[in-house]
Amino acid sequence: MARGVNKVILVGNLGNDPDVKYTQGGMAICTLSLATTSVRKDKEGNTQERTEWHRVKLFGKLGEIAGEYLRKGRQVYIEGSIRYDKFTGQDGQERYITEIIADEMQMLGGGEGRGEPRAERAERPQRSAPARREAPTAPKADFADEFADDDIPF
Amino acid sequence: MARGVNKVILVGNLGNDPDVKYTQGGMAICTLSLATTSVRKDKEGNTQERTEWHRVKLFGKLGEIAGEYLRKGRQVYIEGSIRYDKFTGQDGQERYITEIIADEMQMLGGGEGRGEPRAERAERPQRSAPARREAPTAPKADFADEFADDDIPF
Amino acid sequence: MARGVNKVILVGNLGNDPDVKYTQGGMAICTLSLATTSVRKDKEGNTQERTEWHRVKLFGKLGEIAGEYLRKGRQVYIEGSIRYDKFTGQDGQERYITEIIADEMQMLGGGEGRGEPRAERAERPQRSAPARREAPTAPKADFADEFADDDIPF
Amino acid sequence: MARGVNKVILVGNLGNDPDVKYTQGGMAICTLSLATTSVRKDKEGNTQERTEWHRVKLFGKLGEIAGEYLRKGRQVYIEGSIRYDKFTGQDGQERYITEIIADEMQMLGGGEGRGEPRAERAERPQRSAPARREAPTAPKADFADEFADDDIPF
DNA sequence: TTTT
DNA sequence: TTTT
Numbered sequence: 001m002a003r004g005v006n007k008v009i010l011v012g013n014l015g016n017d018p019d020v021k022y023t024q025g026g027m028a029i030c031t032l033s034l035a036t037t038s039v040r041k042d043k044e045g046n047t048q049e050r051t052e053w054h055r056v057k058l059f060g061k062l063g064e065i066a067g068e069y070l071r072k073g074r075q076v077y078i079e080g081s082i083r084y085d086k087f088t089g090q091d092g093q094e095r096y097i098t099e100i101i102a103d104e105m106q107m108l109g110g111g112e113g114r115g116e117p118r119a120e121r122a123e124r125p126q127r128s129a130p131a132r133r134e135a136p137t138a139p140k141a142d143f144a145d146e147f148a149d150d151d152i153p154f
Numbered sequence: 155m156a157r158g159v160n161k162v163i164l165v166g167n168l169g170n171d172p173d174v175k176y177t178q179g180g181m182a183i184c185t186l187s188l189a190t191t192s193v194r195k196d197k198e199g200n201t202q203e204r205t206e207w208h209r210v211k212l213f214g215k216l217g218e219i220a221g222e223y224l225r226k227g228r229q230v231y232i233e234g235s236i237r238y239d240k241f242t243g244q245d246g247q248e249r250y251i252t253e254i255i256a257d258e259m260q261m262l263g264g265g266e267g268r269g270e271p272r273a274e275r276a277e278r279p280q281r282s283a284p285a286r287r288e289a290p291t292a293p294k295a296d297f298a299d300e301f302a303d304d305d306i307p308f
Numbered sequence: 309m310a311r312g313v314n315k316v317i318l319v320g321n322l323g324n325d326p327d328v329k330y331t332q333g334g335m336a337i338c339t340l341s342l343a344t345t346s347v348r349k350d351k352e353g354n355t356q357e358r359t360e361w362h363r364v365k366l367f368g369k370l371g372e373i374a375g376e377y378l379r380k381g382r383q384v385y386i387e388g389s390i391r392y393d394k395f396t397g398q399d400g401q402e403r404y405i406t407e408i409i410a411d412e413m414q415m416l417g418g419g420e421g422r423g424e425p426r427a428e429r430a431e432r433p434q435r436s437a438p439a440r441r442e443a444p445t446a447p448k449a450d451f452a453d454e455f456a457d458d459d460i461p462f
Numbered sequence: 463m464a465r466g467v468n469k470v471i472l473v474g475n476l477g478n479d480p481d482v483k484y485t486q487g488g489m490a491i492c493t494l495s496l497a498t499t500s501v502r503k504d505k506e507g508n509t510q511e512r513t514e515w516h517r518v519k520l521f522g523k524l525g526e527i528a529g530e531y532l533r534k535g536r537q538v539y540i541e542g543s544i545r546y547d548k549f550t551g552q553d554g555q556e557r558y559i560t561e562i563i564a565d566e567m568q569m570l571g572g573g574e575g576r577g578e579p580r581a582e583r584a585e586r587p588q589r590s591a592p593a594r595r596e597a598p599t600a601p602k603a604d605f606a607d608e609f610a611d612d613d614i615p616f
Numbered sequence: 617t618t619t620t
Numbered sequence: 621t622t623t624t
Binding site: 157158159160161162163164165166167189190191192193206207208231235236237238247250251252 | 311312313314315316317318319320321343344345346347360361362385389390391392401404405406
Binding site: 163165229231260262263 | 471
């Protein structure tokens with residue numbers, strides 16, 4: 001299904017609440033800003049930090065879950081792939097954007113902030129996606145029937 | 155869909171031709187023996203090698219493809235998860251086995267030996283799986299409809 | 309440096325407090341029991357869980373940090389490789405063991421239990437490793453001088 | 463050593479010969495252009511391809527090896543991290559660049575082109591890096607002494 | 617913009 | 621049992 005491997009694994013903290021939008025077809029697109037920080041010592045022995053801010057996109061059901069349960073500051077595990085996009089800005093200038101397209105997400109650190117979906121978030125789909133024709137599914141979501149075979153034990 | 159991450163990434167060479175069997179339900183189960191070798195220097199500065207032999211299992215369509223196109227010696231990329239199994243041998247002794255359950259496979263090194271499925275392999279399903287009720291699909295195979303949404307560009 | 313890739317990435321919770329031992333040479337060997345759980349639905353639509361218990365080993369400084377800061381229940385990220393070992397038990401039977409040799413570790417979920425090393429753990433090195441000739445270092449620990457070059461910005 | 467995980471795994475083919483430059487300090491900086499292609503089917507059932515071109519950087523000894531042994535078309539495994547950089551172009555415009563900083567590299571597919579370092583590449587260091595004060599080492603290069611402990615078997 |  |  002592919003020629004090559006393009007895999008990204010991130011564990012970081014959200015710099016902001018997730019941003020969820022819906023396509024005409026009713027599919028959720030959730031965008032996260034995720035920080036990963038690395039530390040090293042320079043020649044003088046001083047500790048130096050550097051933070052990368054990743055722009056992560058989650059589609060479909062995965063995006064809905066992210067939009068409901070994640071919040072600013074939360075620690076999260078993301079698995080996906082890198083995608084480089086090029087578009088022309090309103091000033092006619094070419095711009096480049098790099099995004100991580102998630103196909104797996106895990107909320108980390110349990111406890112606080114989990115289990116209570118945000119009310120205002122939960123409503124949005126109805127408002128902005130009136131024409132939702134079919135439940136969009138996220139990658140790997142239908143794990144069930146892939147293995148619905150009699151004789152394969154878990 | 156999970157609490158935790160259990161991910162394995164391997165690049166290695168096959169020690170043998172793949173072994174393909176079929177379940178009562180007609181699903182392929184392909185087993186590979188995959189070698190990964192690491193090199194280090196010991197205290198005396200001598201180069202030392204160590205090879206791990208991984209037992210890799212591929213199910214469904216992925217297993218069929220592996221059985222047809224892979225051969226002894228071939229280099230392959232595998233992504234999957236670790237699974238520890240315990241069973242009782244014929245002598246009543248408990249035995250343990252560790253397997254890598256693949257959900258992604260990539261043939262590496264192109265060229266030689268690719269594109270020519272083995273005839274004897276290709277026939278086996280019919281013989282050993284007469285009751286094949288439905289085409290079993292491998293994980294991630296149905297990438298297509300997951301994203302079949304009007305407005306999301308590739 | 310190797311012929312092949314043997315990489316494992318785990319996010320899970322500790323089933324027990326870490327077990328730390330020291331070699332004759334004074335190097336820490338920390339063993340963790342780490343659970344990763346996956347969930348799927350069977351044909352009847354019932355949710356089924358399966359937990360894998362990984363035996364993780366951390367050496368040197370990484371093992372010391374793990375032994376001091378980790379505790380039962382804590383969530384942790386581990387990166388390493390799989391190693392299959394075979395040994396002969398006291399009954400003369402051959403036994404097999406699979407271990408994850410860690411070369412990266414990240415404590416997840418912040419908060420509770422971090423920042424307060426366990427007193428009894430912290431002392432052990434002195435007692436059991438009197439002959440510690442040199443500070444053993446964990447893989448990747450010496451990140452500093454690898455990049456101590458004038459002109460490479462962080 | 464870090465707060466977060468920022469890991470990239472790529473398997474792809476080189477679009478060009480590697481580009482190697484040297485810092486004032488004599489450290490090699492090798493830049494690769496690496497293609498990973500993914501395939502999917504659209505709603506009409508047509509096969510669609512999309513290729514990402516990754517800009518990969520390898521430093522020190524790893525960069526030297528890459529510069530000598532890799533060539534256009536060669537398949538390669540890269541492990542590293544994502545780095546987003548921002549700089550001001552000659553026109554005063556801000557520009558963004560995303561790079562993969564490699565800390566592991568494996569040539570794949572054996573055979574052709576391996577084992578015969580390119581002559582013109584091999585010379586460059588002397589010419590452009592006259593002041594090479596010390597042999598720069600790549601990440602993970604000094605695997606040897608990290609484990610140089612009496613009692614730890616391979 | 618996050619986190620420790 | 622593979623590979624370089």
